[in-house]
Amino acid sequence: MKPLKTVARRGAMITAAAASALILASCSAGQVTQTSSQVAAVDGASADSEDGTVAVRDVTIHVTDKGETGVKFTAINQDNSDATHTLKSVTIDGKPVTIKGETAIKSNCTLVADVPSEMKKLVEPKGACVTHVTTSTENPGFAFGGTKEVVFTFDNATVTTSATISTPVLESGMVDRETGAEKHHH
Structure with missing residues (x-):
């Protein structure tokens, strides 16, 4: 049973890491910031x-x-x-x-x-x-x-x-996204 737990735990950690990466990436999308003119983080x-x-x-x-x-x-x-x-x-x-x-x-x-x-x-x-x-x-x-x-x-x-x-990275401020007060992902 022990190896199964390790595999499950490792899978959960990867999922959490991927989820937090997505959440962090969406936080700055569309913001007018100092970094808005920089290239995408993925080379x-x-x-x-x-x-x-x-x-x-x-x-x-x-x-x-x-x-x-x-x-x-x-x-x-x-x-x-x-x-x-x-x-x-x-x-x-x-x-x-x-x-x-x-x-x-x-x-x-x-x-x-x-x-x-x-x-x-x-x-x-x-x-x-x-x-x-x-x-x-x-x-x-x-x-x-x-x-x-x-x-x-x-x-x-x-x-x-x-x-x-x-596809090229969208310019900041060029896309409006709908956000609801109850769905704040920051």
């Missing part, structure tokens, strides 16, 4: 080239409610030799992604990408070594929460990762 996938010269971070397949589809990512040139590397192509499950913008990445610089509607919200930092591009692709019916293989082909390396399919 996308990350991967490095075999030789470590290029890396991709926060790789997510974005599908907006208007059907706009693309890949959100940050590509980093971490080559110590001062070489400029160029992102040649991106594919999702073997299908090409259209990239608009300059994809050459100077040494110690980054390339930030997302669907056009999300990139419009960002301002390219002046003086920083950051370049913005937009990505778009046909949506064959991606399932939210699922994952697909994303392949980044650079001039010097190929980086493959499995990325989650998600």
Whole structure:
């Protein structure tokens, strides 16, 4: 009987942890706060080239409610030799992604990408070594929460990762939720 109790107790702890995570997440949703302009707490996938010269971070397949589809990512040139590397192509499950913008990445610089509607919200930092591009692709019916293989082909390396399919985070204050006085979840 003892092992059964342990399993049941562990299951209850996981459920409580998951429930409190959901409650905590819903507390700040829709609030105008200092953190309202920050990105989601869940990062996308990350991967490095075999030789470590290029890396991709926060790789997510974005599908907006208007059907706009693309890949959100940050590509980093971490080559110590001062070489400029160029992102040649991106594919999702073997299908090409259209990239608009300059994809050459100077040494110690980054390339930030997302669907056009999300990139419009960002301002390219002046003086920083950051370049913005937009990505778009046909949506064959991606399932939210699922994952697909994303392949980044650079001039010097190929980086493959499995990325989650998600919808961009809603801007704070953009969604009204009904709340009842008797149902306060904080």
